[in-house]
Amino acid sequence: MKLHSALSLYFILTFSICYIALMVQADENEFDDKLTLHKLFKRATERDDDDSENAGVASITSRDQKKLSKKRKGNKSLKELNRLYSTDDNKKNFNDKLLKLDEEDRLKFFRQRQLKQDKKYRKQVLRMLRKQARKNRKNKKLKDKNTNSSLSASSLILQVNEALNLTRNLWEGDIIVPDTVIEADTEVSAESVKSNLKNGFSSTTNERTTSQAQSGIGSNIWSDARVPYVFDQSYPSKHRSKIEKVMEDIEDETCIKFVQRTTEVDYVHILSGLGCSAPVGKHAAMHIVSLESGSCTNTEGIIAHELGHVLGLHHTQSRLDRDNYINIDLSKVAPEYQHNFNTYANPHNDDFAVEYDYNSVMHYGRTDFSTDGTDVITPIIGTALIGQRLGMSYFDYVTINQMYGCYDKTPYYWPMDEIDMFDKNVVGSTSITPSNPTSPLPPNFLVGLDNGKFLNALRIRGTKAYANLGSFPDQCLVDPEKCHDGFTFGMWYKDKSSANDMSIRLLSSYEPQTGPFAKDRGIEILINKGPSGHRLLSVTMQRKSKCIIGSSLDTVQNDWNHIVVIYEPNSGYLGSDIDIYVNGVKDSLAPTIPCSIFSTNVPDINPSLTVGLSPTLPEDQYIDFWIDDIAFFPRELSFTDILKLKNDGAYFDKGLSDGSLGKKDDVIGSLESFTSIL
Known part of the structure; x- marks a missing residue:
């Protein structure tokens, strides 16, 4: 009897292990399923000259799901189409059937399929990530270090994402690069990088280039400074209030308005399960923003950092002028992570129009991505503290206001100190361009910079001269x-x-x-x-x-x-x-x-x-x-x-630790003689 029970238990365990292995393999094969659906939908609608792709697949809500579940009953065409999609390997019969449907039924089908795939896909991702997180925390004995006041917001973000085994899957450690952006980049093979969420990427293994990174996180900004958002149904209510508190802080200092989503196609979907991560700016349709409840929401600076990405802010140390303010030792960074220290321009804001901000919540900490725990980033101003976790700085708000063209809380400002030699204009809240008089120029006609009251000043000289x-x-x-x-x-x-x-x-x-x-x-x-x-x-x-x-x-x-x-x-x-x-x-x-x-x-x-x-x-x-x-x-x-x-000066409301701590004046320097911008 004991032998019979032991054999039964053995067969049950063997069967369970085999079944789990098969399910894990099936999980991994499902990652590209949603992309295939998008492609099929695009191909079908293009053949029918229909521009309603976004309306069909962009935004799926629980309200949609209830409506569709009711309409799904009794629709034999859609039932047959679902059967063909699941059983027709080459999709020929499926495609023929799909093209025979009218536009409304075709959209219904794809919305149904996406509801199923989104729900299934999210469950798979969350299950795999949480399983990996538990394994990592057990092996590495990682604890929530948000109580460590010496760590920057970016350092805490990296800790969370590393614990979830996500660091290689995200650009610069916490930036989600949508597939739509990757596919739009002609310099990079789209197929070679679609697997980023599953396999991760680096500057060498997946051909990630500086050009691709720039386009990948550049995107657009939100129309009318209005950001619709919705919380995932499973998101804990006590952590929602923490996020909305930071949203209110941003609204108090800028013209940005975070609003509960109603019917907007482009919106932010806040969930827990992908660490602390977000795309930069506005991309098409739903934007996944992950703020792991607890790990990412116990620190205001982490929430502000990810919302800063949503509004279009890049990491501070990626500015084109960063080498004037910090030193970076890449010998302490693993090769597969060195691309995280690239520099590039923000397409929606002139870096030079706002001074470098050591105190920005978007700045990396000293040891981020360090292989040995020592400093990778060293401020040239020795007393500067880089990376903080309290929330957005004054110049973070200034940058947002300049991006969105709103100046109710921070001023328009033209310091008249610096010439952008590439565009031949004076840097300020907006570029200053010289007049364009008819040729030949009047005698002694000059527009440019000269030594001024503070650093440099705009000088206007001549007949009918203006800027x-x-x-x-x-x-x-x-x-x-x-x-x-x-x-x-x-x-x-x-x-x-x-x-x-x-x-x-x-x-x-x-x-x-x-x-x-x-x-x-x-x-x-x-x-x-x-x-x-x-x-x-x-x-x-x-x-x-x-x-x-x-x-x-x-x-x-x-x-x-x-x-x-x-x-x-x-x-x-x-x-x-x-x-x-x-x-x-x-x-x-x-x-x-x-x-x-x-x-x-x-x-x-x-x-x-x-x-x-x-x-x-x-x-x-x-x-x-x-x-x-x-x-x-x-x-x-x-x-x-x-x-x-x-x-x-104009930014008299800034804090003592905000900005470049005087380094900006040294970088620009006082002009010894007049410099024309004509």
Whole structure:
């Protein structure tokens, strides 16, 4: 009897082991099944000239599943098609049957198949990853090290992903590169890299090139700064609130809005099971963002890091100018991971427009990918601390705002310090380009950088010389009608010419009238030098049905002057007021008076902001002046903030550890002589 029981137990165990082995093999073979479905759908719809691929396969929800399960009953054509898909090896009969269906039924079929495959695929991935994670944690005795305050967010992310055996499967340790991007790269074999999620990739084994990496994580940004998202049904509610708290923090400092998904095709699907990982920017359809409940959500910086990727932020140390700020020792990095330290440009933001930020939550830690635990990255500024886990830094928010063109929380800023020699323009919130006068150039015509108040400054010299700061249609920067909360302009100015009886346009966003009627909305900040040497600083504000002028006499001196102009839309006896500060002192005698022109339904025909004398203006006179550190805020600054703006610059709200800790000034350096950008 005992022998019979032992033999029975032996046969049962043998059968179970064989069955599990077969199932694991089947699991591995299922990884490409979903890709095959997409290909079949694309081929079928292309033959029928149908552009509804995204509508058919992009977004599947539980609501869809309930609807489809009801419609699936009694539909003999779809039942037959499902049977053929499962049994027809060469898919010939399946394809013939598929093409006979009308568009609606064809979409129903693919949505049904994707519901099944997505559910099955996700279960397979999660089962395999969790199994591997348990094995790794047991073998390596890894524990959750999120309590170690010395580790950066990126270091913690790498720990989680390594524990789940995911590091080789993700670009730079935590970036998901969608198959759609890989297939779009003509320099790389798509088939050779589709297996990344299963087998991992490196710069050598799977032909990953710098070009492919750039396109792979470049993507797009979210339309209207609006990011729809949904949590996976299985995601724990207590961890959802942690993620939404970080979303609120980002919303408080930028114009980004995270919204619960309703019917949007492009959206973020947050789940647990793929470590701490996300794609960069917006790609087509559903975006998988994994924030492992507990391991990834116990640290605010990890959540902020992955959401930063979703919004389009790259890792800081991948900036083109990083070698000016950090040293990287690749001898301490395994060859298969060295591609994680490549540099490339962000297609949606000029790296040089925002200074290098040691304190960015997107920065690698010192020992990330180190083979021996010693430093791979060493800041050139010895006191700099790279990588942090508290959340986004001030310059992380500045970068997001510049990417999405929103400046309610951080200012437009043109430091006038650096020339991009490739594009031949001055670096700032937007590129500054010189005027394009007719040839030959007027005598002594120059637009470029010279030694300035702080580091360098923009110099405008010649007849009809000016520089264009960019076009900003429907924005407060050029149209006071849009400035519901007022605005503040700040800048440093110095006059080079000793001549009198002339006008110097510091900033202008409108075309002055040539008759009694206003023809363009905007603002103009002008210095009139009278015959006797008096200087009148005047500010003209043209709105749709109102025009006002503020002025200050003899407050501007021959040396460097810090000028601040504040527009208060709901004050003063005219219903709005203009305040002028020179070198931190308000001119209390400066009156605000109505313009002597007719203003009725005035349009905004010139959305550009210019420095200097535009060729479209009638004056033809020689000018020579410097202008530096132009900053614009779409709100009224307080007196305290005006003094901070004067003494600390446009980014006076930044923390002591934010930015490059002064290294930026050393990298750029002060110019010894004028450098033209013509």
